[in-house]
Amino acid sequence: MPQPLILIVKFPLCLFYLVSFIVVSWTARLFIRGEQARCAFHQRMMNRYAEKGPRLFSVRLTVTGRQNLPASGGCLLACNHLSYLDIALIGSLRPMQFITSDDLRRTPFLGAIALYGASVFVNRRSIAGLREDVTRIAGTIRDGSTVCLFPEATSGDGAGVLRFKRGLMETAVKAQRPIVPMCLKYTRINGKQPDRRLLDRVCYYGDMVFVPHLMRLLLLRSIDAELTIFPAVETAGTTSEEIAPGVYETVAGTYGNPLGSGDSDGNAIIHP
Numbered sequence: 563m564p565q566p567l568i569l570i571v572k573f574p575l576c577l578f579y580l581v582s583f584i585v586v587s588w589t590a591r592l593f594i595r596g597e598q599a600r601c602a603f604h605q606r607m608m609n610r611y612a613e614k615g616p617r618l619f620s621v622r623l624t625v626t627g628r629q630n631l632p633a634s635g636g637c638l639l640a641c642n643h644l645s646y647l648d649i650a651l652i653g654s655l656r657p658m659q660f661i662t663s664d665d666l667r668r669t670p671f672l673g674a675i676a677l678y679g680a681s682v683f684v685n686r687r688s689i690a691g692l693r694e695d696v697t698r699i700a701g702t703i704r705d706g707s708t709v710c711l712f713p714e715a716t717s718g719d720g721a722g723v724l725r726f727k728r729g730l731m732e733t734a735v736k737a738q739r740p741i742v743p744m745c746l747k748y749t750r751i752n753g754k755q756p757d758r759r760l761l762d763r764v765c766y767y768g769d770m771v772f773v774p775h776l777m778r779l780l781l782l783r784s785i786d787a788e789l790t791i792f793p794a795v796e797t798a799g800t801t802s803e804e805i806a807p808g809v810y811e812t813v814a815g816t817y818g819n820p821l822g823s824g825d826s827d828g829n830a831i832i833h834p
Contacts (some may be wrong), residue, residue: 565781572618572780579602579618580675583611587678604680605657605707615650620784623651627791630742631655636703637794638734640809641744642723642817643712645766646672647779648746649679651787658708661699661730663715672772682709684730692729700736706812709733713809719768719820720748720761723814728806735802740794745816756820790816 587607594600607711616623641652647662660676664683666671676683682699685691703709711733713726723745734741751760763778764785792812795805 568781573777576618576776576780579611579614582669583607584674584678595607601659601680602657604678605659606677608653609655609657611639612650612653615647615654615681616787619647619650621647621651621780621787622784623654623787623789623792625655625789628655630791630793631708631743632740632794636706636737636739637708638703638731638737638739638741638822639708639710639744640713640726640731640741640813641710641746642813643714643717644720644746645764646772647719647764647766648712648717651712651746651789653679654746656708658676658710659702661709661711663795685714696730696732696736699730699733703733703737703739704761713806715829717765717767720756721764723810724818726806726810729800731802731806731809735797735800735805738798741805741809742794742798743792743812745788745790745792745813747788747790747817747820748785749788749820752783758821761820792816821822 587604590603590607591600594603615621639652640668641648650657651658655687659680659682661684662676662681664685666676667683682695682702684695684699699709711730713728713731715722715727716724718724731741743819748756748761748764750756754760756764763775763782766772766775795809797805
């Protein structure tokens with residue numbers, strides 16, 4: 563199919579997918595009373611829409627280790643971050659909340675998607691604010707929610723896993739609930755081993771602009787993704803300083819370097 567025709571078909575579908583999510587979620591808020599009930603609804607809605615994401619974006623997702631997700635009780639998922647596409651793939655696992663920067667809340671369109679996707683907004687620029695956020699999110703996990711954290715605190719270019727920041731891992735320690743490491747890789751793009759050019763059509767990082775990047779992504783014929791879920795790491799009687807290096811090594815060691823051009827981020831250094 564010619565590329566212009568692909569965009570004519572897929573872009574309106576994608577726009578409808580995203581806009582309908584916002585409209586349905588906003589409308590439901592008018593009728594659901596209580597913040598806890600609203601949050602639960604948004605998690606379920608996000609999960610249902612995310613389940614449709616892989617097909618819309620021509621992604622074949624392979625999940626390994628699904629049995630490592632705790633069957634009950636809250637937990638913190640810790641995964642590397644490459645693209646906004648990650649949200650749809652990880653969100654398809656189960657209802658959950660994603661931790662994201664407070665800056666995203668003020669971003670047109672994407673901020674609305676994050677808000678109605680039951681995101682947990684954090685203020686990374688203030689130590690006092692971050693401490694309050696850690697306590698708040700720990701309570702959410704303790705109450706039984708699955709919360710997903712991208713410990714790199716940004717999205718990477720796909721050449722490797724960026725250094726983890728351990729501050730928000732403290733949420734699981736405070737809640738005395740497990741951390742579940744996960745590794746997400748885009749292994750083949752258009753049926754090929756990804757090179758820098760192909761990775762840049764999936765990975766969303768730096769000063770990339772959303773709409774042009776989305777259009778390039780929609781033009782891809784196929785994306786193969788692998789999500790590996792590792793055994794949960796118990797947090798009782800330990801600290802985030804002790805846990806974070808092991809979580810990083812598990813994720814980064816599995817991800818490797820798809821471009822084969824050396825280590826993209828040096829040694830494993832965990833920042834506070």
